Amino acid sequence: MPLRLLKYGLSRDYPVSGDIPATPELKPAYDVVIIGGGGHGLSCAHHLAKYHGIRSVAVLEKGYLAGGNTARNTTTIRSNYITAEGIAFYKEGVELFERLSQELDFNVMFSQRGQLTLAHTEATMRSFHMRAEMGKHLGTRTEVVDQKGVEELCPLLNMDYGGPLEILGGLWHADGGTARHDAVAWGYAAQASRRGVEIHQRTEVQGFEVVGDRVQAVKTNRGRVACGQVLIATGGMNYDVALMAGVELPIRCYPLQAMVTQPLKPWLDTLVSSVSLHTYLVQSSRGEVVIGGGSDPYQLYSTRSTLDMKEHLAKGAVHLFPFLQGVRLLRQWAGITDMTPDYSPIMGASPLANLWLDCGWGTWGFKATPVAGKRMAQTIAEGRVPDILKPFALERFETFRLLNEMGATAASH
Amino acid sequence: MKLLTCPMNGPRNIDEFQSFGPVRARPDPNATADRDWSRHLFRAENRKGIVIEWWRHVPSNYFFLAERDLVSNEVIRTFDVSELPERA
Protein backbone atom coordinates (compact mmCIF):
# COMPACT_ATOMS: atom_id res chain seq x y z
CA MET A 1 0.00 0.00 0.00
CA PRO A 2 2.65 2.64 0.90
CA LEU A 3 4.54 1.68 -2.25
CA ARG A 4 1.46 2.05 -4.40
CA LEU A 5 0.71 5.40 -2.81
CA LEU A 6 4.25 6.59 -3.46
CA LYS A 7 4.10 5.41 -7.07
CA TYR A 8 0.76 7.15 -7.49
CA GLY A 9 2.09 10.35 -5.97
CA LEU A 10 5.18 10.46 -8.15
CA SER A 11 3.47 9.45 -11.37
CA ARG A 12 3.27 12.19 -13.96
CA ASP A 13 -0.17 11.39 -15.23
CA TYR A 14 -2.03 10.23 -12.19
CA PRO A 15 -5.72 10.64 -12.69
CA VAL A 16 -6.36 13.70 -10.60
CA SER A 17 -9.55 15.41 -11.62
CA GLY A 18 -10.72 18.53 -9.91
CA ASP A 19 -14.47 18.85 -9.83
CA ILE A 20 -14.32 22.33 -11.28
CA PRO A 21 -11.67 22.90 -13.97
CA ALA A 22 -9.30 25.85 -13.80
CA THR A 23 -10.34 28.90 -15.80
CA PRO A 24 -9.55 28.27 -19.51
CA GLU A 25 -8.66 30.81 -22.20
CA LEU A 26 -11.64 32.90 -23.29
CA LYS A 27 -12.96 32.00 -26.72
CA PRO A 28 -14.02 34.80 -29.05
CA ALA A 29 -17.68 33.73 -28.97
CA TYR A 30 -20.21 31.54 -27.18
CA ASP A 31 -23.83 30.68 -27.85
CA VAL A 32 -24.73 31.78 -24.35
CA VAL A 33 -22.84 34.07 -22.01
CA ILE A 34 -23.97 34.00 -18.39
CA ILE A 35 -22.82 36.96 -16.34
CA GLY A 36 -22.40 35.99 -12.69
CA GLY A 37 -21.05 32.72 -11.32
CA GLY A 38 -23.34 32.51 -8.32
CA GLY A 39 -25.87 29.76 -7.73
CA HIS A 40 -28.34 31.20 -10.25
CA GLY A 41 -25.87 31.54 -13.14
CA LEU A 42 -24.41 28.07 -12.50
CA SER A 43 -27.85 26.48 -12.21
CA CYS A 44 -28.86 28.01 -15.53
CA ALA A 45 -25.63 26.73 -17.14
CA HIS A 46 -26.30 23.23 -15.83
CA HIS A 47 -29.85 23.20 -17.14
CA LEU A 48 -28.81 24.58 -20.54
CA ALA A 49 -26.18 21.85 -20.95
CA LYS A 50 -28.10 18.91 -19.50
CA TYR A 51 -31.65 19.52 -20.67
CA HIS A 52 -31.30 21.66 -23.78
CA GLY A 53 -28.04 20.38 -25.26
CA ILE A 54 -26.57 23.90 -25.29
CA ARG A 55 -22.92 23.49 -24.35
CA SER A 56 -21.24 26.50 -25.88
CA VAL A 57 -21.79 28.37 -22.64
CA ALA A 58 -19.45 30.62 -20.68
CA VAL A 59 -20.14 31.65 -17.10
CA LEU A 60 -18.26 34.88 -16.39
CA GLU A 61 -17.58 35.52 -12.72
CA LYS A 62 -15.70 38.62 -11.61
CA GLY A 63 -14.47 37.12 -8.34
CA TYR A 64 -14.29 33.54 -7.22
CA LEU A 65 -16.99 30.95 -7.78
CA ALA A 66 -20.20 31.66 -5.83
CA GLY A 67 -18.56 34.21 -3.52
CA GLY A 68 -21.48 36.63 -3.75
CA ASN A 69 -24.81 36.25 -2.01
CA THR A 70 -24.76 32.53 -2.65
CA ALA A 71 -21.94 32.34 -0.10
CA ARG A 72 -23.62 34.71 2.34
CA ASN A 73 -27.20 33.60 2.64
CA THR A 74 -28.84 31.89 5.59
CA THR A 75 -30.27 29.13 3.34
CA THR A 76 -33.96 29.31 4.18
CA ILE A 77 -35.91 27.28 1.61
CA ARG A 78 -39.69 27.61 1.62
CA SER A 79 -42.77 28.32 -0.47
CA ASN A 80 -45.18 29.93 2.04
CA TYR A 81 -45.62 33.15 0.10
CA ILE A 82 -48.70 35.31 -0.44
CA THR A 83 -49.46 35.56 -4.14
CA ALA A 84 -50.62 32.58 -6.21
CA GLU A 85 -47.90 33.30 -8.77
CA GLY A 86 -45.21 33.40 -6.10
CA ILE A 87 -46.35 30.25 -4.32
CA ALA A 88 -46.55 28.25 -7.58
CA PHE A 89 -43.02 29.29 -8.51
CA TYR A 90 -41.38 28.71 -5.12
CA LYS A 91 -43.22 25.40 -4.73
CA GLU A 92 -41.48 24.13 -7.84
CA GLY A 93 -38.25 25.41 -6.27
CA VAL A 94 -38.76 23.41 -3.08
CA GLU A 95 -39.58 20.29 -5.10
CA LEU A 96 -36.35 20.64 -7.06
CA PHE A 97 -34.43 20.89 -3.76
CA GLU A 98 -36.03 17.65 -2.60
CA ARG A 99 -34.31 15.86 -5.50
CA LEU A 100 -31.23 18.04 -5.81
CA SER A 101 -28.60 15.75 -4.26
CA GLN A 102 -29.59 13.06 -6.78
CA GLU A 103 -29.70 15.52 -9.66
CA LEU A 104 -26.20 16.79 -8.89
CA ASP A 105 -24.74 13.52 -7.61
CA PHE A 106 -23.47 15.63 -4.72
CA ASN A 107 -24.79 15.93 -1.18
CA VAL A 108 -26.34 19.38 -0.80
CA MET A 109 -27.45 18.45 2.75
CA PHE A 110 -31.07 19.39 2.14
CA SER A 111 -32.80 19.21 5.49
CA GLN A 112 -36.55 19.62 5.35
CA ARG A 113 -37.29 20.28 8.99
CA GLY A 114 -40.07 22.79 8.60
CA GLN A 115 -40.33 26.51 9.25
CA LEU A 116 -42.31 28.08 12.09
CA THR A 117 -43.17 31.76 11.77
CA LEU A 118 -44.45 33.39 14.95
CA ALA A 119 -47.26 35.90 15.39
CA HIS A 120 -47.31 38.29 18.32
CA THR A 121 -50.34 40.27 17.11
CA GLU A 122 -53.84 39.50 15.86
CA ALA A 123 -53.06 41.24 12.60
CA THR A 124 -50.20 38.85 11.95
CA MET A 125 -52.48 35.90 12.76
CA ARG A 126 -54.94 37.12 10.13
CA SER A 127 -52.21 37.35 7.53
CA PHE A 128 -51.13 33.80 8.45
CA HIS A 129 -54.64 32.51 7.83
CA MET A 130 -54.55 34.02 4.37
CA ARG A 131 -51.12 32.56 3.62
CA ALA A 132 -52.15 29.13 4.92
CA GLU A 133 -55.28 29.04 2.75
CA MET A 134 -53.37 30.18 -0.34
CA GLY A 135 -50.67 27.64 0.36
CA LYS A 136 -53.09 24.74 0.87
CA HIS A 137 -55.01 25.69 -2.23
CA LEU A 138 -51.82 25.46 -4.28
CA GLY A 139 -50.73 22.19 -2.72
CA THR A 140 -48.06 23.23 -0.23
CA ARG A 141 -47.93 22.17 3.40
CA THR A 142 -48.77 25.40 5.23
CA GLU A 143 -51.08 25.67 8.23
CA VAL A 144 -51.90 27.95 11.13
CA VAL A 145 -51.11 26.57 14.58
CA ASP A 146 -52.31 27.90 17.95
CA GLN A 147 -50.25 28.49 21.08
CA LYS A 148 -50.32 24.82 22.01
CA GLY A 149 -49.22 23.91 18.51
CA VAL A 150 -46.30 26.33 18.74
CA GLU A 151 -45.23 24.87 22.08
CA GLU A 152 -45.33 21.37 20.69
CA LEU A 153 -43.28 22.29 17.63
CA CYS A 154 -40.73 24.31 19.54
CA PRO A 155 -40.85 23.59 23.28
CA LEU A 156 -37.92 25.84 24.19
CA LEU A 157 -39.56 29.03 22.94
CA ASN A 158 -40.31 31.82 25.37
CA MET A 159 -44.08 32.19 24.82
CA ASP A 160 -44.14 35.43 26.87
CA TYR A 161 -47.63 34.64 28.21
CA GLY A 162 -49.27 37.85 29.37
CA GLY A 163 -46.29 39.89 28.14
CA PRO A 164 -46.17 42.49 25.38
CA LEU A 165 -44.73 40.00 22.91
CA GLU A 166 -46.91 37.02 23.76
CA ILE A 167 -46.82 34.46 20.97
CA LEU A 168 -50.40 34.06 19.77
CA GLY A 169 -49.76 31.33 17.25
CA GLY A 170 -47.72 30.51 14.21
CA LEU A 171 -47.57 29.61 10.56
CA TRP A 172 -46.20 26.08 10.26
CA HIS A 173 -44.68 25.24 6.91
CA ALA A 174 -43.65 21.60 6.86
CA ASP A 175 -42.09 21.99 3.39
CA GLY A 176 -39.53 24.50 4.67
CA GLY A 177 -35.89 23.59 5.16
CA THR A 178 -32.26 24.42 4.53
CA ALA A 179 -29.43 23.19 2.34
CA ARG A 180 -25.71 23.76 2.19
CA HIS A 181 -25.35 26.83 -0.02
CA ASP A 182 -21.78 26.20 -1.23
CA ALA A 183 -22.61 22.61 -2.12
CA VAL A 184 -25.48 23.78 -4.30
CA ALA A 185 -23.20 26.08 -6.28
CA TRP A 186 -20.34 23.59 -6.50
CA GLY A 187 -22.69 20.81 -7.53
CA TYR A 188 -24.09 22.87 -10.39
CA ALA A 189 -20.62 24.03 -11.42
CA ALA A 190 -19.25 20.49 -11.47
CA GLN A 191 -22.18 19.13 -13.48
CA ALA A 192 -22.11 22.04 -15.93
CA SER A 193 -18.37 21.85 -16.56
CA ARG A 194 -18.56 18.08 -17.03
CA ARG A 195 -20.86 18.80 -19.97
CA GLY A 196 -18.59 21.40 -21.53
CA VAL A 197 -19.69 24.65 -19.92
CA GLU A 198 -16.71 26.94 -19.30
CA ILE A 199 -16.49 28.70 -15.96
CA HIS A 200 -14.32 31.80 -16.08
CA GLN A 201 -13.40 33.11 -12.66
CA ARG A 202 -11.88 36.57 -12.17
CA THR A 203 -13.55 37.64 -15.40
CA GLU A 204 -15.49 40.84 -14.95
CA VAL A 205 -18.00 42.17 -17.44
CA GLN A 206 -17.26 45.87 -17.84
CA GLY A 207 -19.50 46.83 -20.72
CA PHE A 208 -21.78 45.73 -23.54
CA GLU A 209 -21.58 46.21 -27.28
CA VAL A 210 -25.17 46.89 -28.23
CA VAL A 211 -26.16 47.17 -31.90
CA GLY A 212 -29.82 47.93 -32.55
CA ASP A 213 -31.78 45.86 -30.10
CA ARG A 214 -29.15 43.18 -29.62
CA VAL A 215 -26.11 42.63 -27.48
CA GLN A 216 -23.32 41.82 -29.91
CA ALA A 217 -20.65 41.17 -27.34
CA VAL A 218 -19.67 41.75 -23.74
CA LYS A 219 -16.44 43.50 -22.83
CA THR A 220 -14.45 41.95 -20.02
CA ASN A 221 -11.14 42.56 -18.27
CA ARG A 222 -9.86 39.59 -20.33
CA GLY A 223 -11.15 40.77 -23.68
CA ARG A 224 -14.23 40.87 -25.87
CA VAL A 225 -16.65 37.96 -26.03
CA ALA A 226 -19.32 37.76 -28.72
CA CYS A 227 -22.54 36.13 -27.64
CA GLY A 228 -25.71 34.65 -29.05
CA GLN A 229 -27.71 35.11 -25.86
CA VAL A 230 -26.80 36.82 -22.58
CA LEU A 231 -28.13 36.29 -19.07
CA ILE A 232 -27.61 38.74 -16.23
CA ALA A 233 -27.44 36.92 -12.89
CA THR A 234 -25.11 39.13 -10.90
CA GLY A 235 -26.87 39.28 -7.53
CA GLY A 236 -26.23 42.56 -5.73
CA MET A 237 -24.68 44.05 -8.90
CA ASN A 238 -27.73 43.46 -11.10
CA TYR A 239 -28.69 47.13 -11.24
CA ASP A 240 -25.16 48.11 -12.13
CA VAL A 241 -24.60 45.47 -14.79
CA ALA A 242 -27.99 45.98 -16.47
CA LEU A 243 -27.33 49.72 -16.57
CA MET A 244 -24.16 49.07 -18.58
CA ALA A 245 -26.45 47.59 -21.24
CA GLY A 246 -28.71 50.64 -21.01
CA VAL A 247 -31.41 48.83 -19.02
CA GLU A 248 -32.53 50.60 -15.87
CA LEU A 249 -34.05 48.17 -13.38
CA PRO A 250 -36.38 49.13 -10.52
CA ILE A 251 -33.83 47.96 -7.98
CA ARG A 252 -32.24 49.55 -4.97
CA CYS A 253 -29.28 48.03 -3.11
CA TYR A 254 -29.39 47.44 0.62
CA PRO A 255 -26.96 45.47 2.78
CA LEU A 256 -28.37 42.40 4.50
CA GLN A 257 -26.52 41.11 7.53
CA ALA A 258 -26.42 37.81 9.39
CA MET A 259 -24.34 36.16 12.10
CA VAL A 260 -23.70 32.80 13.79
CA THR A 261 -23.06 31.76 17.36
CA GLN A 262 -20.50 29.30 18.61
CA PRO A 263 -21.55 25.65 18.10
CA LEU A 264 -24.04 24.30 20.63
CA LYS A 265 -25.61 20.91 21.22
CA PRO A 266 -28.53 20.30 18.88
CA TRP A 267 -31.60 21.92 20.42
CA LEU A 268 -33.47 23.64 17.61
CA ASP A 269 -34.78 21.41 14.87
CA THR A 270 -37.15 23.78 13.07
CA LEU A 271 -36.49 27.12 11.43
CA VAL A 272 -38.01 29.83 13.62
CA SER A 273 -38.80 33.37 12.63
CA SER A 274 -40.64 36.24 14.26
CA VAL A 275 -42.38 38.88 12.20
CA SER A 276 -42.53 41.49 14.96
CA LEU A 277 -38.96 41.00 16.15
CA HIS A 278 -37.51 40.91 12.62
CA THR A 279 -35.37 38.00 13.70
CA TYR A 280 -35.06 34.42 12.52
CA LEU A 281 -32.95 31.54 13.74
CA VAL A 282 -31.86 28.15 12.49
CA GLN A 283 -29.33 25.74 13.94
CA SER A 284 -26.82 24.50 11.40
CA SER A 285 -25.68 20.91 11.19
CA ARG A 286 -22.47 22.02 12.94
CA GLY A 287 -24.51 23.30 15.87
CA GLU A 288 -24.01 26.99 15.21
CA VAL A 289 -27.14 29.11 15.51
CA VAL A 290 -27.55 31.20 12.37
CA ILE A 291 -29.37 34.45 13.11
CA GLY A 292 -30.72 36.84 10.51
CA GLY A 293 -33.29 39.58 10.15
CA GLY A 294 -34.40 42.42 7.91
CA SER A 295 -32.28 44.51 5.54
CA ASP A 296 -30.34 47.55 6.65
CA PRO A 297 -32.55 50.63 6.94
CA TYR A 298 -30.93 52.65 4.14
CA GLN A 299 -29.44 52.10 0.66
CA LEU A 300 -25.76 51.21 0.45
CA TYR A 301 -23.29 49.37 -1.79
CA SER A 302 -21.30 47.85 1.04
CA THR A 303 -20.81 44.54 2.79
CA ARG A 304 -19.81 46.04 6.12
CA SER A 305 -21.52 44.83 9.28
CA THR A 306 -22.85 47.13 11.97
CA LEU A 307 -23.06 46.94 15.74
CA ASP A 308 -26.66 48.21 15.59
CA MET A 309 -27.78 45.21 13.59
CA LYS A 310 -25.94 42.75 15.81
CA GLU A 311 -27.57 44.28 18.87
CA HIS A 312 -30.95 44.09 17.20
CA LEU A 313 -30.55 40.45 16.16
CA ALA A 314 -29.14 39.43 19.53
CA LYS A 315 -32.04 41.10 21.28
CA GLY A 316 -34.59 39.25 19.17
CA ALA A 317 -32.81 35.92 19.58
CA VAL A 318 -32.46 36.27 23.37
CA HIS A 319 -36.09 37.28 23.67
CA LEU A 320 -37.24 34.13 21.87
CA PHE A 321 -34.73 31.83 23.56
CA PRO A 322 -33.53 33.51 26.77
CA PHE A 323 -30.93 30.79 27.46
CA LEU A 324 -28.97 32.12 24.46
CA GLN A 325 -27.76 35.03 26.57
CA GLY A 326 -24.04 34.68 27.14
CA VAL A 327 -23.57 32.56 24.01
CA ARG A 328 -20.77 33.98 21.90
CA LEU A 329 -20.92 35.14 18.33
CA LEU A 330 -18.48 33.46 16.00
CA ARG A 331 -18.90 35.31 12.73
CA GLN A 332 -20.83 38.13 11.14
CA TRP A 333 -21.16 39.15 7.52
CA ALA A 334 -23.29 41.00 5.00
CA GLY A 335 -24.22 40.86 1.35
CA ILE A 336 -25.51 43.55 -1.01
CA THR A 337 -29.07 42.70 -1.94
CA ASP A 338 -30.88 43.91 -5.06
CA MET A 339 -34.30 44.85 -3.72
CA THR A 340 -37.36 45.29 -5.93
CA PRO A 341 -40.35 47.42 -4.90
CA ASP A 342 -42.64 44.38 -4.48
CA TYR A 343 -40.18 41.87 -3.00
CA SER A 344 -40.54 39.62 -6.04
CA PRO A 345 -37.80 38.88 -8.58
CA ILE A 346 -37.52 40.15 -12.14
CA MET A 347 -37.17 37.23 -14.54
CA GLY A 348 -37.52 37.04 -18.28
CA ALA A 349 -37.06 39.43 -21.18
CA SER A 350 -35.31 42.79 -21.19
CA PRO A 351 -35.77 45.61 -23.71
CA LEU A 352 -32.92 44.00 -25.71
CA ALA A 353 -33.87 40.96 -27.79
CA ASN A 354 -31.11 38.60 -26.66
CA LEU A 355 -30.52 39.90 -23.15
CA TRP A 356 -32.31 37.98 -20.39
CA LEU A 357 -32.80 38.92 -16.76
CA ASP A 358 -32.57 36.78 -13.62
CA CYS A 359 -32.48 39.70 -11.24
CA GLY A 360 -34.08 41.32 -8.23
CA TRP A 361 -33.43 38.37 -5.95
CA GLY A 362 -32.90 40.60 -2.97
CA THR A 363 -32.95 38.76 0.32
CA TRP A 364 -34.85 35.69 -0.87
CA GLY A 365 -33.20 34.12 -3.93
CA PHE A 366 -31.22 31.15 -2.61
CA LYS A 367 -34.32 28.95 -2.43
CA ALA A 368 -34.97 29.72 -6.10
CA THR A 369 -31.49 28.71 -7.31
CA PRO A 370 -32.68 25.42 -8.90
CA VAL A 371 -36.00 26.66 -10.26
CA ALA A 372 -34.76 29.99 -11.61
CA GLY A 373 -31.87 28.23 -13.36
CA LYS A 374 -34.20 25.63 -14.82
CA ARG A 375 -36.78 28.12 -16.05
CA MET A 376 -34.27 30.70 -17.32
CA ALA A 377 -32.49 27.94 -19.27
CA GLN A 378 -35.81 26.98 -20.80
CA THR A 379 -36.45 30.64 -21.65
CA ILE A 380 -33.07 31.07 -23.33
CA ALA A 381 -33.24 27.74 -25.18
CA GLU A 382 -36.77 28.29 -26.50
CA GLY A 383 -36.51 32.04 -26.95
CA ARG A 384 -39.74 32.67 -25.07
CA VAL A 385 -40.82 33.01 -21.49
CA PRO A 386 -42.72 30.02 -19.98
CA ASP A 387 -46.05 30.73 -18.29
CA ILE A 388 -44.73 30.19 -14.78
CA LEU A 389 -42.27 33.08 -15.24
CA LYS A 390 -44.57 35.52 -17.06
CA PRO A 391 -45.88 37.25 -13.91
CA PHE A 392 -42.29 38.16 -12.95
CA ALA A 393 -41.66 40.21 -16.10
CA LEU A 394 -39.98 43.59 -15.89
CA GLU A 395 -43.08 45.16 -17.52
CA ARG A 396 -45.18 44.44 -14.47
CA PHE A 397 -44.05 47.76 -13.06
CA GLU A 398 -45.36 49.62 -16.09
CA THR A 399 -48.69 47.83 -16.03
CA PHE A 400 -48.95 48.13 -12.23
CA ARG A 401 -49.31 44.35 -11.85
CA LEU A 402 -47.06 44.05 -8.83
CA LEU A 403 -46.56 40.80 -6.92
CA ASN A 404 -46.39 42.04 -3.38
CA GLU A 405 -44.54 39.56 -1.21
CA MET A 406 -43.26 42.02 1.37
CA GLY A 407 -45.36 40.54 4.17
CA ALA A 408 -43.97 37.09 3.49
CA THR A 409 -40.37 38.17 3.03
CA ALA A 410 -39.20 40.99 5.24
CA ALA A 411 -38.56 38.97 8.40
CA SER A 412 -37.63 35.57 7.02
CA HIS A 413 -35.89 35.14 3.74
CA MET B 1 -23.08 53.74 16.71
CA LYS B 2 -23.09 55.89 13.59
CA LEU B 3 -24.07 59.50 14.07
CA LEU B 4 -26.05 61.65 11.70
CA THR B 5 -26.13 65.42 12.07
CA CYS B 6 -29.68 66.66 12.00
CA PRO B 7 -29.85 70.28 10.77
CA MET B 8 -32.27 71.02 13.62
CA ASN B 9 -31.17 68.74 16.48
CA GLY B 10 -27.47 68.34 15.86
CA PRO B 11 -25.60 65.02 15.93
CA ARG B 12 -27.81 62.11 16.98
CA ASN B 13 -27.60 58.30 16.85
CA ILE B 14 -28.50 56.99 13.42
CA ASP B 15 -31.30 54.85 14.86
CA GLU B 16 -33.25 58.01 15.67
CA PHE B 17 -33.57 58.60 11.94
CA GLN B 18 -35.57 57.08 9.15
CA SER B 19 -34.46 57.10 5.53
CA PHE B 20 -36.98 57.98 2.83
CA GLY B 21 -34.74 57.38 -0.17
CA PRO B 22 -33.34 59.59 -2.91
CA VAL B 23 -35.07 62.81 -3.92
CA ARG B 24 -36.89 62.46 -7.22
CA ALA B 25 -38.59 64.99 -9.43
CA ARG B 26 -42.35 64.92 -9.03
CA PRO B 27 -44.12 64.65 -12.36
CA ASP B 28 -47.28 66.64 -13.09
CA PRO B 29 -50.10 64.16 -12.31
CA ASN B 30 -52.33 65.61 -15.04
CA ALA B 31 -49.78 65.45 -17.79
CA THR B 32 -47.95 62.19 -17.16
CA ALA B 33 -48.39 58.91 -19.00
CA ASP B 34 -48.70 55.69 -16.97
CA ARG B 35 -45.25 54.67 -18.06
CA ASP B 36 -43.68 57.77 -16.54
CA TRP B 37 -45.73 57.39 -13.38
CA SER B 38 -44.42 53.90 -12.97
CA ARG B 39 -40.90 55.24 -13.38
CA HIS B 40 -41.56 57.85 -10.77
CA LEU B 41 -42.99 55.32 -8.34
CA PHE B 42 -40.64 52.43 -8.75
CA ARG B 43 -37.24 53.66 -9.95
CA ALA B 44 -35.07 55.53 -7.53
CA GLU B 45 -31.47 56.58 -7.92
CA ASN B 46 -29.24 53.58 -7.26
CA ARG B 47 -26.02 54.41 -9.10
CA LYS B 48 -22.78 53.94 -7.22
CA GLY B 49 -22.22 57.54 -6.31
CA ILE B 50 -23.54 60.46 -4.33
CA VAL B 51 -27.27 60.90 -3.77
CA ILE B 52 -29.43 63.54 -2.15
CA GLU B 53 -32.02 61.80 -0.04
CA TRP B 54 -34.85 62.45 2.37
CA TRP B 55 -34.39 61.66 6.04
CA ARG B 56 -36.61 62.17 9.05
CA HIS B 57 -35.56 62.72 12.63
CA VAL B 58 -38.27 60.53 14.13
CA PRO B 59 -38.69 61.97 17.65
CA SER B 60 -39.11 65.51 16.32
CA ASN B 61 -40.77 64.45 13.05
CA TYR B 62 -38.49 66.82 11.16
CA PHE B 63 -37.79 66.04 7.49
CA PHE B 64 -34.50 67.16 5.99
CA LEU B 65 -32.01 66.22 3.29
CA ALA B 66 -28.67 64.49 3.30
CA GLU B 67 -26.03 64.17 0.65
CA ARG B 68 -24.50 60.72 1.02
CA ASP B 69 -22.08 58.48 -0.83
CA LEU B 70 -23.80 55.14 -1.60
CA VAL B 71 -20.48 53.30 -1.65
CA SER B 72 -18.45 54.72 1.24
CA ASN B 73 -21.53 55.65 3.31
CA GLU B 74 -19.95 59.03 3.99
CA VAL B 75 -22.50 61.73 4.75
CA ILE B 76 -21.21 64.78 2.93
CA ARG B 77 -23.72 67.23 4.38
CA THR B 78 -27.21 67.49 5.77
CA PHE B 79 -29.44 70.48 5.16
CA ASP B 80 -32.91 71.93 5.51
CA VAL B 81 -35.54 71.56 2.78
CA SER B 82 -35.38 75.29 2.02
CA GLU B 83 -31.87 74.75 0.66
CA LEU B 84 -32.84 72.03 -1.81
CA PRO B 85 -31.24 73.12 -5.14
CA GLU B 86 -34.05 72.46 -7.61
CA ARG B 87 -37.39 71.85 -5.97
CA ALA B 88 -39.13 70.08 -8.81
Ligand SMILES: Cc1cc2nc3c(=O)[nH]c(=O)nc-3n(C[C@H](O)[C@H](O)[C@H](O)COP(=O)(O)OP(=O)(O)OC[C@H]3O[C@@H](n4cnc5c(N)ncnc54)[C@H](O)[C@@H]3O)c2cc1C
Ligand atom coordinates in the same frame (compact mmCIF):
# COMPACT_ATOMS: atom_id res chain seq x y z
C1 LIG C 1 -27.18 37.76 4.65
C2 LIG C 1 -28.06 37.17 3.59
C3 LIG C 1 -29.00 36.21 3.93
C4 LIG C 1 -29.83 35.65 2.95
N1 LIG C 1 -30.68 34.65 3.32
C5 LIG C 1 -31.43 34.01 2.39
C6 LIG C 1 -32.24 32.90 2.76
O1 LIG C 1 -32.28 32.50 3.93
N2 LIG C 1 -32.98 32.30 1.79
C7 LIG C 1 -32.96 32.71 0.49
O2 LIG C 1 -33.66 32.13 -0.33
N3 LIG C 1 -32.18 33.76 0.10
C8 LIG C 1 -31.41 34.41 1.02
N4 LIG C 1 -30.59 35.47 0.65
C9 LIG C 1 -30.61 35.92 -0.75
C10 LIG C 1 -29.73 35.03 -1.63
O3 LIG C 1 -28.45 34.93 -1.06
C11 LIG C 1 -29.59 35.60 -3.04
O4 LIG C 1 -30.83 36.05 -3.55
C12 LIG C 1 -29.05 34.55 -4.00
O5 LIG C 1 -27.93 33.92 -3.44
C13 LIG C 1 -28.71 35.17 -5.33
O6 LIG C 1 -27.96 34.26 -6.09
P1 LIG C 1 -27.29 34.76 -7.42
O7 LIG C 1 -26.56 33.61 -8.00
O8 LIG C 1 -28.32 35.44 -8.26
O9 LIG C 1 -26.29 35.94 -6.94
P2 LIG C 1 -24.83 35.84 -6.28
O10 LIG C 1 -24.63 34.61 -5.52
O11 LIG C 1 -24.59 37.13 -5.60
O12 LIG C 1 -23.91 35.72 -7.56
C14 LIG C 1 -23.71 36.80 -8.44
C15 LIG C 1 -22.28 36.75 -8.91
O13 LIG C 1 -22.10 37.72 -9.93
C16 LIG C 1 -20.79 38.21 -9.84
N5 LIG C 1 -20.70 39.49 -10.54
C17 LIG C 1 -21.16 40.70 -10.14
N6 LIG C 1 -20.87 41.65 -11.05
C18 LIG C 1 -20.22 41.02 -12.06
C19 LIG C 1 -19.65 41.47 -13.30
N7 LIG C 1 -19.69 42.75 -13.68
N8 LIG C 1 -19.04 40.54 -14.10
C20 LIG C 1 -18.99 39.23 -13.72
N9 LIG C 1 -19.50 38.77 -12.56
C21 LIG C 1 -20.11 39.65 -11.74
C22 LIG C 1 -20.54 38.31 -8.35
O14 LIG C 1 -19.16 38.30 -8.05
C23 LIG C 1 -21.28 37.10 -7.81
O15 LIG C 1 -20.46 35.98 -7.56
C24 LIG C 1 -29.75 36.08 1.60
C25 LIG C 1 -28.82 37.06 1.26
C26 LIG C 1 -27.96 37.59 2.21
C27 LIG C 1 -26.97 38.64 1.81
